[in-house]
Amino acid sequence: KAGVTQTPRYLIKTRGQQVTLSCSPISGHRSVSWYQQTPGQGLQFLFEYFSETQRNKGNFPGRFSGRQFSNSRSEMNVSTLELGDSALYLCASSLQAGGGYNEQFFGPGTRLTVL
Amino acid sequence: QKEVEQNSGPLSVPEGAIASLNCTYSDRGSQSFFWYRQYSGKSPELIMFIYSNGDKEDGRFTAQLNKASQYVSLLIRDSQPSDSATYLCAVIQNSGGYQKVTFGTGTKLQVIP
Numbered sequence: 001k002a003g004v005t006q007t008p009r010y011l012i013k014t015r016g017q018q019v020t021l022s023c024s025p026i027s028g029h030r031s032v033s034w035y036q037q038t039p040g041q042g043l044q045f046l047f048e049y050f051s052e053t054q055r056n057k058g059n060f061p062g063r064f065s066g067r068q069f070s071n072s073r074s075e076m077n078v079s080t081l082e083l084g085d086s087a088l089y090l091c092a093s094s095l096q097a098g099g100g101y102n103e104q105f106f107g108p109g110t111r112l113t114v115l
Numbered sequence: 116q117k118e119v120e121q122n123s124g125p126l127s128v129p130e131g132a133i134a135s136l137n138c139t140y141s142d143r144g145s146q147s148f149f150w151y152r153q154y155s156g157k158s159p160e161l162i163m164f165i166y167s168n169g170d171k172e173d174g175r176f177t178a179q180l181n182k183a184s185q186y187v188s189l190l191i192r193d194s195q196p197s198d199s200a201t202y203l204c205a206v207i208q209n210s211g212g213y214q215k216v217t218f219g220t221g222t223k224l225q226v227i228p
Contacts, residue, residue: 042203042219042221043159043221044218045218103161103164106158108157
């Protein structure tokens with residue numbers, strides 16, 4: 001069974017631009033969660049989607065948004081990029097919503113650099 | 116106070132020794148607890164999860180949970196150089212009817228040959 005895939009793997013943007021990242025979960029998984037990982041803040045939860053609905057949201061500004069399609073693939077969008085948005089963006093898929101009793105499988109991540 | 120706290124390390128242990136990694140959390144209502152391992156440049160991978168007070172063993176790994184004291188720990192017996200990685204503690208809490216995942220910042224483990 002194929003794992004979680006994320007595209008692109010690396011991205012370089014300039015301040016003010018916007019970016020869209022994509023995540024394809026493991027086949028059969030309906031939940032996709034997004035995380036931002038930086039050396040100083042660690043792994044921070046952005047949001048979770050289940051069955052095309054946002055189920056949970058972290059403490060990030062409205063510039064960060066996402067959506068999920070009927071095939072469970074998810075996209076994350078960041079508008080008006082800032083230098084501080086440079087990070088590794090990870091998505092994780094699980095069978096059901098919530099990270100509680102469901103193991104999350106992480107993708108390889110997208111490394112975003114904002115210049 | 117951070118919701119989930121871990122000592123950033125590095126924690127250095129000799130090969131063959133027991134490595135003890137600790138994590139404390141602030142929300143008494145936290146329900147479940149996960150330990151992830153993350154090698155440099157890679158994404159996290161699940162090692163163990165624990166829901167109930169006490170110990171849970173899986174091979175060389177033992178997770179310990181004490182809800183009264185609000186800590187969870189991971190013991191790695193017979194540590195190997197391949198165990199050198201950052202270990203992330205994740206805590207699941209109920210938040211507004213949904214479950215919220217909070218990660219600690221991780222403890223870097225170095226196993227010295």
